[in-house]
Amino acid sequence: MKFLKWLLYVVIFLLAVFFIGGALISPTFTVTRSVVIQAPPEKVYPLIANPRAWKQWSVWNQRDPGMAITYSGTESGAGAKWAWKSKSQGNGEMSFTAAEPNRRVAFELFFPDFGTTSRGDLSLQPSGAGTQVTWVMHGDMGGNIAFHWLALMSEKMVGVDFDAGLATLKRVAERPGTE
Secondary structure, three states: OHHHHHHHHHHHHHHHHHHHHHHHOOOEEEEEEEEEEOOOHHHHHHHHHOHHHHHHOOHHHHHOOOOEEEEEEOOOOOOEEEEEEOOOOOOEEEEEEEEEOOOEEEEEEEEOOOOEEEEEEEEEEEEOOEEEEEEEEEEEOOOOHHHHHHHHHHHHHHHHHHHHHHHHHHHHHHOOOOO
């Protein structure tokens, strides 16, 4: 009986930490990663501005090469859209909301499983003989306290994927003959 009472106290304490802690955690997050690619912006830009090109470098496409993808809108730049369904990577939609050729692509991401929308951009800045690519995403996980914990961990969770994607983008863009 003493053990059950102790266990009940532990469970109550953990629930209090979860709910009170979650209420105190900001629901917003920002993830930023950069890489320098030894290629000019004119070579990198088509790889980020065309949703079809993301299959060459996106870590999520590499984890599930069989994900169902549909494309709509323009082929590249502002107005380009794609949506995916994946058992391992989740479902989502990305719309390119603004584009400055060879400089920047802004996007909006919607994740129906969470009911959240994130925004961000991939920017290109000349760096010596190459291009610095910076990937930024801002999000708000809303009022769900459990999602506040995800916002707290987003830097590590999403940051790892950004690093892997940018490393692959670098390899693809630096390959001879890549357009």
